[in-house]
Amino acid sequence: MRPVCHGQVASYKEMNISNYIKFVFIAILLVSCSNDDTEYAPINEPLEFVNPTNFPQATYNFEANPPTKLGFELGKKLFYDGKLSSNGFISCGFCHEQAFAFTHHGHQFSHGIDDLEGTRNTPPIQNMAFLNEFAWDGATNHLDLFPIIPITNEVEMGETMTNVISKLQSDPDYPNEFQAAFEDGEVNSENFLKALGQFMAMMISSNSKYDKYIRNEEGGNFSELEKQGLAIFQQKCNSCHSTELFTDNSFRNNGLPPNPQLNDLGREEVSGASTDRYKFKVPSLRNIEKTAPYMHDGRLGTLMSVLNFYDAGVSDSETLDPLLKNDNRLGIGLSLEEKNALVAFLTTLTDETYLNDPRFAEY
């Protein structure tokens, strides 16, 4: 594309030498401006969000915050920047590691500043554009607003939004990057959250073996055991882990005995309703093989332990989900064979493309 020159320029013949020099000088300026590598006028362009064909329609409002190349890149930089925390070291990516579907590998609870520990297990970041409730207890119902929670949590990033914004404002690079990414270019909480929102909304995991199986694509051949696992899953698990997102987005008490040391009330902490006691969000099962430990408090180390729990560990309470109280028994009856088949099926939800996608990688 040729640089477009706005305004009137005298015809070449009419120019005197000094005007000619000015013209050449302006031309050089324009050419250098059109160069992608200059930090003065990087070219922004829209990023296309592709809704996977086997997924439901995305819920994220892409019109309110249309992802762009530079908005996404800014969001990614912020995601991996420790400046968002009070001690300068804890970034979002610290607890959300890509290789483990953006969970905190090997940690029961998320670690924050000053080695403080939270009370819940880090959930994965994937397919957020399809959700309408976020965090284990639905503490926010908009993806854009989610980052406020870990940033301001005193045992996570322990910072204030005001401080984060002022650190970014006085940074040598961020003001230019905000300028390039957003029309009004301001370094404020709106654009800060929009950039992170763009980054997270684009993080889609839809290329697991299971997806290929469903879409009849190459690499989607299921073994007999995996097919058997899928059939059991559809019979015994997908009333809660429903749709291609493997969650119905609801809050349920799955009968996990409350840990008296934590006494985490779950959804009740947000709603104030005692009918919500011990209810937590039904998590997606995508990449579940990679996101151990399991449950909201990370108490179970393996998928087999999770299945053993549903088979024999469910405890009754007033708010226990009715689906786990059938046929005069608690939980979901599973034979060892069925458990083995389910584990085989669940590992087909691992999406190596996503776990290694350079677009989301820190380095």
Add this chain to the structure above:
Amino acid sequence: MNSKIVFTVVFSFLLFSSCSDDDNDSEELTGSGEVSIKFDNGFAGNDLVLGATNTANTNGEVLTITRFSYIVSNFSLVNDMGEEYVFPKDDSYFIINQELEDDNIVLPEIPAGEYTTLKFGVGVDQEKYLQGAEGQGDFLEKAEASNMMWSWQAGYKFLNFEGNFTSETVTEATEFKIHMGSHGSSLDNYKEVSLALPNKLRVGDEIDSSIHLKIDASKILVATNNIQLTEKSVIMVDEVKSPQIAVNTTEMFVVDHLHNGDAHD
């Protein structure tokens, strides 16, 4: 007195006398003007002074208030023809904060007209929440500066009312904290207020007017719903009491008077 002062006095007199004439409809209102709204915080007919002891309420509770802040939003004005002018939503969120003495808001570029009703909301509506970052500007930072962020749930406190109290049975000064807001997606505590104006509010070119509201913070506990601190003194996410407090809070606003064509003193 020199002639300049005489002129000023006479001129001001003319100005004031013309302003106090509310019935002068013959004058065509054109263009637009500014409307400011003063939130004059009080408690049961007296000034609200932070740290000072108030008179006992009907529950026999004596409150000393140390913090009183609330969010008001989505302003609109209805004219004498019943037409409603809705102030642009993105710019329509304000925090009234007694500690910072933020008690006056300004709504610029209100279309010329004679307005008879003021409407606004207390808190942040679900529509706004569901816009995510869009249109937030720097409201989050402002809310944070005023202790109106409920950061653990990425939401706002619509009302932050704190202090200590004594009652017949609670004789030692005991802390009270009332933080009211919506409970995620499960309970919407945003409420609307509609106030008829005692006379017409005139707005137009060169005519900036103001509305003086008197706020009675005692209503938060005693109004349509009766909230006893003696029973529960820290109310934050209470499925029963928070909605009751939200209703009571809408009842604390009363229009005291208007200033037509004159900035508020």
